[in-house]
Amino acid sequence: MPVDKMASFSALASWRTLAIVFALINLKSLPLSWHVRIFYRMFSSWYTPAHVKRAIQSSSTSNKTHPLFQPVSIFSRSPLLETDYNLHKSNSTYFADLDESRSALMTKFLTPNSKQGVKNLEKEGHKGRTGVILGSVHTSFHREIKPYERYEVRSRVLGWDKKWIVIGSWFIRPARKGKEEVVLASSLSKYVVKKGRFTVAPERCLTTAGWLPAKPENSKSRAGQQANSSEGSEKATQMSTTESYTVPSGVDTPDGLPAPVPEQAVEATTAIVEKLESLAEKTSRQQVDASEPLMPLTALDKAGEWDWHHVEMERVRGLRIAENWLALDKQLLEEYARG
Incomplete structure (x- = not known):
């Protein structure tokens, strides 16, 4: 092979090698x-x-x-x-x-x-x-x-x-x-x-x-519970800790659901959910005290059982971290509309 062709081939091989290494x-x-x-x-x-x-x-x-x-x-x-x-x-x-x-x-x-x-x-x-x-x-x-x-x-x-x-x-x-x-x-x-x-x-x-535990039947807002008839309220107070769970229609749940928890846990969880909903209506200028506890832990929470109430508390805690950020989109659109 002529010297000039060998030099060209060597240069081409060198550039090809560099390209492969670079890639x-x-x-x-x-x-x-x-x-x-x-x-x-x-x-x-x-x-x-x-x-x-x-x-x-x-x-x-x-x-x-x-x-x-x-x-x-x-x-x-x-x-x-x-x-x-x-x-x-x-x-x-x-x-x-x-x-x-x-x-x-x-x-x-x-x-x-x-x-x-x-x-x-x-x-x-x-x-x-x-x-x-x-x-x-x-x-x-x-x-x-x-x-x-x-x-x-x-x-x-x-x-x-x-x-x-x-x-x-x-x-x-x-x-x-x-x-x-x-x-x-x-x-x-x-x-x-x-x-x-x-x-x-x-x-x-x-x-x-299948990730979420079943939602208790009486996990409604307190406002909704107060609006119920006296007959319904009396019936609710007679519920025992062995009441059954229900889920929304059309939603599948896995077998092996956790045991129900006391009604006090339901009330505590619904209270903090209502609190979160009211906080979401505030503007970002109104600061939330991050040191304020969300809600007291129940005996089952302290035992480390991840029932629906424990999962709900952690969900709410996480949303509080991102609360002002979640409200930012609306504020940015409002600022744009102001011109």
């Missing part, structure tokens, strides 16, 4: 890599009703946090193509990692019994495509992430209301020898589940999937 060290940022990562997380996090039952049984026997509030973690690194001119992970790239982390979390909680849930909605006349839609994201950056530094994205459900599922996420530098974990960034996100134009309540989704 390998930036796989995370290549075209379509985001889609691959998302589908991988969805596939690996797909839960069945059997998975749900085992997770709940495991948490109840080991006195752990209820699976609904346990975090899901992914680990990643920030390649060269994700860095900005300061050689730190670019702010915009945090949201791709959040997509991946939240996809794993939402797939875990919404896929069990999802086909049956869709059928129930269609029987009720709700047509159209079923979708899980991201409503908004807020992220605060605390520490920089250096190129190729390993970090964890830890996401968990904080709470839910009639429309939104609120998720908290944290970028964490794992603990090292002699050093504790370091929070690099924190984030709040909210999701809504839609069937066509119909908004599916998060409580319904989680109950159908």
Whole structure:
């Protein structure tokens, strides 16, 4: 082979090698890599009703946090193509990692019994495509992430209301020898589940999937209880601690539901739910005392049993964290309307 051709071939091979190496060290940022990562997380996090039952049984026997509030973690690194001119992970790239982390979390909680849930909605006349839609994201950056530094994205459900599922996420530098974990960034996100134009309540989704304990029959607001007839009130006072549970029509629940709890727990939980609803009507200028206890723990709560009331208290506590943030969307729209 002539010398000039050998030189050209050598140069071509060198550039090809460099291109391959460059692609390998930036796989995370290549075209379509985001889609691959998302589908991988969805596939690996797909839960069945059997998975749900085992997770709940495991948490109840080991006195752990209820699976609904346990975090899901992914680990990643920030390649060269994700860095900005300061050689730190670019702010915009945090949201791709959040997509991946939240996809794993939402797939875990919404896929069990999802086909049956869709059928129930269609029987009720709700047509159209079923979708899980991201409503908004807020992220605060605390520490920089250096190129190729390993970090964890830890996401968990904080709470839910009639429309939104609120998720908290944290970028964490794992603990090292002699050093504790370091929070690099924190984030709040909210999701809504839609069937066509119909908004599916998060409580319904989680109950159908089997994550939520059965809701007590008398878990109504105090205002509603006071509006009942005297006959109904007298009947309510005669209820024993062995009263039965009911759930909304069209919502499937798993077997092996927890034992009922005293009526005092129902009253305490409904009181704090009413309190949350009144707080939601306030503007963000009215600050809420975060040190004020939500409600006293019942004997069952102290024993670590995750019944409906204990789950409800944790849901409300999580919503209080995001209360002002949830009200921000409305205020921003109002500010825009003012011109």
